[in-house]
Amino acid sequence: MTATLPADQPIEALTLADVRAAAERIAGSVVRTPTLYSRTLSAITGAEVWLKFENLQFTAAYKERGALNALLLLPEERRARGVIAASAGNHAQGLSYHGTRLGVPVTIVMPRTTPIVKVMQTEQVGGKVVLHGETFDDAHAHACQLEQELGLTFVHPFDDPDVAAGQGTVALEMLEDAPEIDMLAIPIGGGGLASGMGTAARALKPGIGLIGVEAQLYPSLYNRLKGTQLPAGGDTLAEGIAVKEPGTFTSKVLARLLDDILLVSEASLESAVALLLQIEKTVVEGAGSAGLAAMLAWPEQFAGRKVGVVLCGGNIDTRLLANVLLRDLARSGRLARLRLTLQDRPGALFKVMREFDHHQVNIIEIYHQRIFTTLPAKGLITDIECEARDKEQLEALMESLRAKGYAVDRVELN
Template identity: 50%
Template sequence: MSLTFDDVKAAAQRIEGHVLKTPFAYSQRLSAVTKVSLWVKYENQQMTSAFKERGALNKLAQLTEEERARGVYAASAGNHAQGLAYHATRLGIPATIVMPQGTPFVKIQKTQSFGAKVVIAGASYDESSAHAQDLCREAGAVYVHPFDDYDVMAGQGTLAIEMLETVPDLDVLLVPVGGGGLIAGMAVAAKAINPKIKVIGVEAAMYPSFAAKRNRQNVVSGGATIAEGIAVKEVGELTFAVANPLVDDVIVIDESDIERGIAMFVNVEKTVSEGAGATGLAAVLRHAERFAGQKVGLVLCGGNIDLRLLASVLQRELVREKRLVTYRILGDDRPGMLSRMADVISDKGGNIVDVAHNRLVLDVPAKGAEFDIMVETQDARHAYEIEEALRRTGYALRMD
């Protein structure tokens, strides 16, 4: 067996009316920032805030009545879990999802709210998958793999049909890669519609499983990536066989690139992306010159990010841009010293966010004190102006 364009077209008919045809829109603001013509597929607007509904529903819709009665099992870090739970409940099919330890609370809670039973087991997706398959065999149920399944791939491929219906002359599709189900389905559809289009995968540096297998490299995947939705140690056998001949290239990006992508979607596009969903934009930010003059389609594949993590990412981006700067000042432990520093910062238009006053640092004189003053600035130039003004006070200054 393999996957054909007819399979993807059949999936599109099967899920029509039950899965949202999300907007695929030109982003004037992101295009202006990156100098690349960018179109974004907003799969974060799905009911479960992710594309995984497509493949899950296509699989469920083809189960027999007897299979539906037995129920379904799956392992997932979150988005496949929610998509399967939502549509299984809607169709009256019992669903049990095994999720790895450390899965963001927001994904666990949403999966439960969609009606599935959640079991937390395994330190990674692979361990969770093994446990889920054991439970499934014991229960005599149907296992719905999150990516290594032709019906699931076909459902995910419907994204490419919708994108190319809107913009037929796209030059490039940038597709997040974890297990490979999304890029396999999209590559089959995209190349059938437009053989000249380039399909490029994007992987997190901690989990470069597709690129490693393609290049016959023995790379160990692992680590706490912010893109947990694509944190898969080994690409699927079926997905790789389908995708590899069709995929033009795979780009591997760092965690800092992904953080920038998340922050850019929030600050510029005013939409929320999880780590996996921001990888396409992250690849453009890192390699803008490569895509100059081309029409590039991005898949914002999901928006299920823990709010605490999102807040941290946005603050870290402020630090990178030097819009949030900590000035460490060593001075006399005398009245008025902190007030003087505050006056200097205020005169330069800085906004003091936090102050830490430490008298017990051993490399500071007993009659001295160390101050960490966190300041909100306009940009790097403004931060430098404040730094220079503080240095002119005569006190020792160290930048954090």
């Protein structure tokens, strides 16, 4: 990968020694999550897949590691005064949880638009939440103002060597538990996780492959390192890595470390979340699925490799998770919405139902549209939501309906 940053540009120190020191510092206070081989995902992807279950941390995300390391490195006087951060996600919970545990006052500034569940989760683990502004940038600016006014210490969610060193402990554990790993697929938002993990992994195994993964809607580091100007923005499932500007420090580190950055679509992220729940029986958020999503979308990049995938978080809204699972069933052909044009007369729908019965396809919902159509007054559009065994069973039903003269189309997902 060609980086646009000068090769001789100095960077703050981040070494294997820093990551090892962080590991000793935080030992016993964070969960040493398992690294497990997935036989089924290996068969699906054509690579050997090891999963690191960081969604099993107390706050369900790896962010605890960096937050705790940064807190423990603060002088006693600064700890007593307290720390502040701008975050509406996993950093807020990790910093609040460990700050409270250590007796350090923690203030988190969030935009007023933050979902109430995230505010409550942060307050439940001891953080004081201040709501300010409409956007993250507004909240960040206010946090910086409070930092100066109240004499607090700002703990950045990613653009900080101490935070990155803490995140790097994920790689130490993975390579201890599965030393055969020869490639890592690491989600990238601001770059703290990838910087820490990449630094440790490259020092331990100089030939290891390091692949960063960003959501296609937020190609911020991709743009910076590859010199592109792809748009960044939109409503992504992977909100944990939806960062418009990567860190200054982390960008310099990753320009030297990464072999490539891959972009993953929303459909790939949804499929990965669903696969992990169905196969590994584990819940991950969109960002947590990014590594597997890259393997599904770019199999040629990983074929034959021994790949470590970090399931970096599991904080996903249950209603959103339900939607993701249902959409995945629709993409696989298990669920479908079929659109038929019928004549508005007695028995018309009954004849269609007989075809569904014959092919053993279960009907879930039926929607009639008589008014807002371009059909003649005696015509109607009928949408039938149904459940099939697989895509082949559904195709057989559609062919049978067409053979009997019905116009039938499948309503596709984006």
